[in-house]
Amino acid sequence: MSAVAAPSAKRIAWLRRRRAAAAAWSDFRHDRAGMIGLVILILFVAMALAAPLIVPESELRAINALDNPVWASPSEFSPMGTDSLGRSVWAQFVWGARISLLVGLAATVMAMLIGTVVGVAAGFYGGRVGGVLMRITEWFLVIPFLPLAIALAAVLGPSLTNIIFVIGITSWPSTARLVRAQVLTLKERLYVDRSRALGASDAHLMGRHIMPNISGLILANTTLTVPIAILSETTLSFLGLGDPTSTSWGKMLEDSFQQGALTEQAWWYYVPPGLGVLFVVLAFTLVGHALEGILDPRLRNAPTE
């Protein structure tokens, strides 16, 4: 036996993964658009997390805004003016970031879980199981998203969990298709055959050989699904299907429309939440495209574009 113990297989795998992550990060750092997106994201996430430190939650309630002027412009009531109830728009904007990001992220996690499970199962098992799963996936792809989400949300009633559920349950099919296609090519690889010949179970094959190889793809896809989920939350909340008790950017747009901010020319009420959505969605999309270019095996070796 040599004096220096050979690194264990686990440690080799861990080192290899760390090296891959470092390489991906160094690629990402050279993607200017991706880095701009990342910086914007960090700013908004920091604002959402630090909301209680920036402005107290009590300012969201109309009962605490009785002394404030109504429809005050930003110059009369800094920094963003007030709505028709005298509530500070700035407070709503900061706290709205929390709900919008929370709904977007939670719905995406749900969509990714369903999409990955369905995609891996359909790709790995093929045959009848895969056929049925893909039928269901295609059906969800064909059904127009917004009417389905509206129908579901209207039936389930407005609440934060319901809106997360509705967006999650309607956003997974494209992920499932993407994952399935990747799994189909992976499971034909020699090392999978070899592992199977050595007696590996399906669970082992999926856990050790398939999943690690699609995790990059899923990460990139996650980053591209969050913006869609945030836009969906905005639209559904605007239509009155969001949680009436929590302030999101979509809820702000609904309130501003219902309170007549357009005819009041109270631009300070509806411009900030829309800009918030615009920046966050843009940032996620930029980061997602950068990650996709680095992590998606089909794009990595392809000629640019």
Next chain:
Amino acid sequence: MSPRYVIGKLGGSLATLLFVVVFNFFLFRIVATDPVANLFRGRNLTESQRDELVHEFGLDGSLLHQFWAYVQQTASLNLGRSYSTNETVVSEILDAAPATIWLVGVSTILSAVIGVALGIAAGWRRRSKTDYAATTFTMTTYSMPDFWLGMLLLSLFAVTLGWFPVGGLQDPTSTATGPALWADQAYHMFLPALTLTLAYLGEYTLVMRSSLLDTMREDFLVLARAKGLRDVVVRNRHAVPNALLPVVTLAAINFGFVLSGAIAVEAIFSWPGLGLATYDAINGPDLPMLQGLFLVFSASVIVFNLLADLLYAWLDPRVREA
């Protein structure tokens, strides 16, 4: 196109449609455990009033019984009555459909045409200023909620500048008919159509651009250049027609979304189409109306998806043979 291909696609679409019908039933019957209570949220109802409503909405009897009644009614295009107006859902939908078809139809065509032109300009001179401008514009409009864009345009051009009406289909006080009425309606449609055109534009630009970039790698373009053809001829006669294929499919699929395409935008501009009907039905809540709208929206998407598939197979021999 082999008959087998057509029949296969047709069968698939029919199956999907059937699935929608079944899903529609279960969604509104089982998930909404008590539609009557849902409908009268917070309002007091006596027991006899309740029973009467339950009967009226066909909610008594076994589930199987209800399902059979529902299938029969749907097949005979009886979608029930709207809770809020007591008109039949079918007549409400038929009344509202033309306004939506006009608005979204015009916007779809405009955005497809402008989007294709932009996509060609951007893709043909890749990494040029035009390309960067087009992709930046596309990314920005893609990233904003379409109805928010509508709010901005409305506040600027209708409220502040007063150039356009703030909403509606036509001037309610006017008695104009014929061309004068059409002109008034076109004037009212301008802002919502502009909103939707800007909102849809990006998708066509992106698809056309990337399709053109793919085509530009093909051998026949090298040959066309080698023959000494001018740049414009290579682009317009050889590259663009081949690159248009995905755009045609995208447009066909998007036409299916015409009916459901503008729910929030119609609400902003009080445009009396299916979108505004959906918005009102949500805030009712008017479940039979929502159920009917969902069915119509889904059916139109399914039909146009089928048409897109057939069109694609007809245009692209590679798909036809496969």
